[in-house]
Amino acid sequence: MTASTAQAAVTAIPPSTRRARRRGAALGLLAWFTGIVFVLPVLWMVLTSFHSESNAATNPPSVTAPLTLDGYREFFGAGGGASPWPPLLNSLGASVFSTLFVLVLALPAAYALSIRRVRKWTDVMFFFLSTKMLPVVAGLLPVFLFAKDTGFLDNIWLLVILYTSMNLPIAVWMMQSFLADIPVSVIEAAQMDGARLPTVLVRVIAPIAGPGIAATSLICFIFSWNEMLFAQVLTGVVAQTAPAFLTGFVTSQGLFLAQVCAASVVISLPVLAAGFAAQDKLVQGLSLGAVK
Template sequence: MSTTALRARRVRGKGAGLGLLAWLLGIAFFLPIAWMALTSFHSEADAATNPPSFAAALTLDGYREFFGAGGGASPWPALINSTVASVVSTLLVLALALPAAYALSINRVRKWTDVLFFFLSTKMLPVVAGLLPIYLFAKNAGMLDNIWLLVILYTSMNLPIAVWMMQSFLAEIPVAVIEAARVDGARLPTVLTRVVAPMALPGIAATALICFIFSWNELLFARVLTGVVAETAPVFLTGFITSQGLFLAKVCAASLVISLPVLAAGFAAQDKLVQGLSLGAVK
């Protein structure tokens, strides 16, 4: 066997090994979700068995109880609050991050690297360290249990990572295209909306998806700063853990329903997400 053939055989063997490892990792990450989905269709008695009974009868009782069929609280207000807080904050983040990233990547300001480091340093503070000052501010401002307070918080929390991501995406846009638009008389708003945004659409979609996921899954601030009116879906989910015990089937049903918007958004934008994350990659 020649050296070239032996080398090609080793490359194929290495590729097959990496492919098998990727499949194993994918299955390992998917198994908890599949287990949660299966448990959500079991009765509480079957869900509490150890080891779990995979051949147990399937039922929708967990979903009926989650949606208030048994006289419990309705999850719709919490789901609507999470949708409003996540979508509005994501739109605000994109509206603020796009011009900021443009100033840091294309039309660079002085000491732009220091600005990026400052944005990154804001994420180094533990979230719990800022909880008390924010709570006191919200209390004195009369904004406790207010969904718009969460919108402001989620916007400020996601803005630094959005600027970092979009700065790397916009840095890949050819400057000649923007200069041509300026020569044609396009002003900054036109350049951002009609030139930069369409070319950086995959990166914008990836940034929007990540900000939406972070906002949807946030629990600490929502738990402390909201009550009944502005309760979000993760806070509503924690209400199923009571002193009377943990109702596993209903918790799994609630977790699956609350996870569906994020899973649906990720599935719908998966092609844009892959393009966006690879667009800002270091070559």
């Protein structure tokens, strides 16, 4: 191709197309920059977790400091500290059971609000949303007094109930939008074949809305796993969760930065693994209904 031919090909591109390409390139660079900004602190936390306490506390930070596993050894109790396994198992149990309870309650509620809509269903949706407007700390004292009077302090099932009630509104909102895209004719066909409501929910709606249910489950699991305020106040030793256990590494004396980073990395791994394993379902579920 000669220079004149190349120049003619460039000038043949409409100005709107060139502007669209420049806009796309700019948005691509912005996306890369935003991703780096969000990932850089996480990478720095991982790097710091492999440093010794003296190197982790230097100012400015020592990037090329020797790497060590002392922070992870301290987290897993090599230095005589408490074992992290009971808090990790408590977090896993509270997150899994609360997520299961949320799905059991949210699926029929979303069905009633999207497919077989109840009267004034928009008011019901606003009521669900209004429950998230109350600051969590505002309900901490009543819940603490209730747990104290009923003997539920330091009980993992209290956290399961709290996490279920906290995640149920967002789950209903998400699943209502997912179920609204299911053709009613499919449900009516199943009912004409004699399927009752539980069968319709389990064998018809759940497989069709599988990506949306997976996305809802992952978000509820993450919210439950990361919750710390109620876990810090309402638990002690028996039902202590991983985020509450993490705060024990922050002391008023001595250096603790490397240990905190190592503990943060270990506690973040289950959530990252769940998100990586369900990323296809998550993207598909969150984008469900976005294109008509």
